[in-house]
Amino acid sequence: MAEDGNAWWQSAVIYEIALVSFQDSNGDGKGDIAGLMSRIEYLSWLGVDAIWLTPIYKSPFRDLGYDISDYCAIDPAFGDLDAFDRLLTALHARDIRLILDLVPNHTADDHAWFVDSSSSRDSAKADWYIWADAAENGGPPNNWMSRFGGSGWEWCEARRQYYYHSFLVEQPDLNWRNQQVREAIADVMRFWLDRGVDGFRVDASAVLIKDQHLRDNPPNQQAHGKPPPQRQTPVFTDDRPETMQCIEFIRSVIDDYPGRLLCGEVQGKTDRIGHFYGTERPRLHLPLNFALLDTRWDALSLQAAIDAYFNALSEHAWPVWVIGGHDKQRIASKLGEPQMRALAMLVMTLRGTPFLYMGDEIGRKRVPIPSASVRDPFEKLVPGYDLCRDPERAPMRWDDSAKGGFTTGKPWLPLGPESMANVTEQRRDDRSILALFRALIAVRREHAALRDGRYQPIRSRDEVLAFARTLDEQKVIVALNIAAEPRKWTCRDGSHLLLSTHLDRPPAPLAHGSILLRGNEGVIIGSGTHDASLDSTSR
Structure with a gap:
């Protein structure tokens, strides 16, 4: 694979894939590595420079694979390490790089680390997770909430203590104050970097450290109408100053591998995003920026949002623009196709690295998900707020058949009506939005001013x-x-x-x-x- 230097991502177009919903190869209704292999021609034709995969590690898959049982194994539903190595080789042969999701904040509760940690206060990994004694009344140590509703603390009878979970009760948080934990995650990174992956997207990078005094979070004064997890202001659980040290540690690992990318999910308003880049000590190459998704869609609001973002960056920070994701509602449903075309041109011409989510290039809208088919644990635990993520995670439609060219079996989530946008139809239409995305990627590649200007x-x-x-x-x-x-x-x-x-x-x-x-x-x-x-x- 040609080497473009340490800043290849500055000219790249990066395409996020939720593997389970991309292409099934064996009829089990779930996408897999072999399915992705069969679609490399499409990715090359489209012109993307790198793909980012949501977690493909061994997992009970309660939350799209973000509950990991083994960081160094491929889940059997997707394939195995040999299949992964063949995928990486095939992508690199097409000059397409591969970015993996790194999930350093938590594991699944069946991970060997947690099994050991939860067995006894004297176990070898006793301090690898966040444990605390009960409050005087026997209840949770403080008022911290899970993002999936309810208390963030769960009782463990074997230890007679509570453990903290930012997300599902089955996703215990690792203790990043423990140097052994940091080194274990570093070893995970090296395992994949040594295999040749081109970087990582760090999941939940802003919540790696929690307040060591376990101070209660204050109420959110703008909580009206929001789901329960947002009714606190998470000043003691999110974006703590010590978190930057964790990101700097992760960056130090990847810096031993020239030309590898570290991007990450960050939190906070635009004026806070700059500190995720780092100054004296480098942090993320690309803190993901969702301003185009979260801004009112009119010229003056967009102009202001773009200006505010650029003003928040230091001179040497490279911008990044994201227009979709597995946790974000489909922007095409908000804008409609005519303005989705405008967004496509905007993201491909602004200074910075564009990130697309599979299906954005065909103007894919939210897929209706019947209540009986819901898989998203957030929707099950915190219903009624129109925040279900399944409509975005529904499988790709490659054609207008009943199963969309995605599978020969029953898809793990509904694909939506056969009339919804699909790749085959749009590849035949030289004026489709897919044709536009492809043309924009080509124009961006041809004109240095659009990449580097x-x-x-x-x-x-x-x-x-x-x-x-x-x-x-x-x-x-x-x-x-x-x-x-x-x-x-x-x-x-x-x-x-x-x-x-x-x-x-x-x-x-x-x-x-x-x-x-x-x-x-x-x-x-x-x-x-x-x-x-x-x-x-x-x-």
Whole structure:
């Protein structure tokens, strides 16, 4: 595989795959490694540079595999280590890198570490998890809550103590104050890095350390209408200062392997994201940023969100933009396909690394999940808040058949109506949103200004979001009409159209330096030399 240097991710397009929902090869209704192998041609055709897999380790699979029984084994439902090695070789042969999910905060309760730790206060791993004595009344040590509802503490009769679980009761939290735990996770990382994986996405990286004094979390003053786990302000369980030391330790391990990526799930508002990069000591290469998902969809709000994010980053921090994920509601359901096209152009042209989630490229919407088919433990434990994640985790639709080309058996989650978007139909349509994503990835690869250029804001007016990317003497302008009605966009003479989200305008010079943007249309415009007077506001 060609080596592009230590910063390959700065020009990469990264594609998240929930393996269980990507492609089944044996008819058991669950995706697997062999199924993914059969779809490498698609990934190469689309043009993505790396894939990130949700956990594929041995697991009882209560929470999409984030409850891990063995960090160094592939779950038999997916394959085995030999199959994984063949997958890695096949991906690298296509110049596609592989990123694994690293889950350092917790294990499954049937992991050998927890079995040992829970057996006795004198066991070899007695201090590997977060244990505490009961309160004076015999109840939990404090008021900390699980993200899946109820107390975060569970009684263990063998130890006559409680253990803490940020998530499911079957997902006990590791004790990151214990150096042996840190070294054990480092060994896990080295196991996979030595096999050739190209990096990790760190799950729940902001919650690795909890308050050592076990102080109660205060109530959330904005809790009205929110589910019970959000009715506290988690100041003593989330984003503790010592957590940064844990991330720095994880980064020190990966830095022994040149050219490997460390990205991570972080928490907090935009103005907090910068500290996950680190300054004196490096932390994450790419703290995942969900601003485009969480912002009101209008030109002024988007302009402000983009500016706030860039302002939160240090000069040398590389930006990242995420438009979907296994825990996030499908953005296509919020925007509809016309504006989903605008989002596609936006994420592929902003300065930074774009992350897609499988199905985003076909404009996949939320799949209706009947109550009897729900698998998401959050929905089962905290129902009634429209936060079920199964609609996003439903299997890919490769065609319009009853089983979607995903499986020959019964899919583990419903695929939704046969009329929903599918890959085969869209590959035949040279103006589909899939064709647009592919074209955008190609244009991004062809124009260095879109990969490496500085970001120059242009004042958004009349629901047109606009900015420029500049590199040396190259300048590319992006103009996105967020409105459903036409808007005239004016630019300097000598400009030429590179791409329209409608995919029906051939590349051509723009007459009189202007273009009529149709409703919901975005364009990429080449503009030759750039205006150096704007550099003071560029990023």
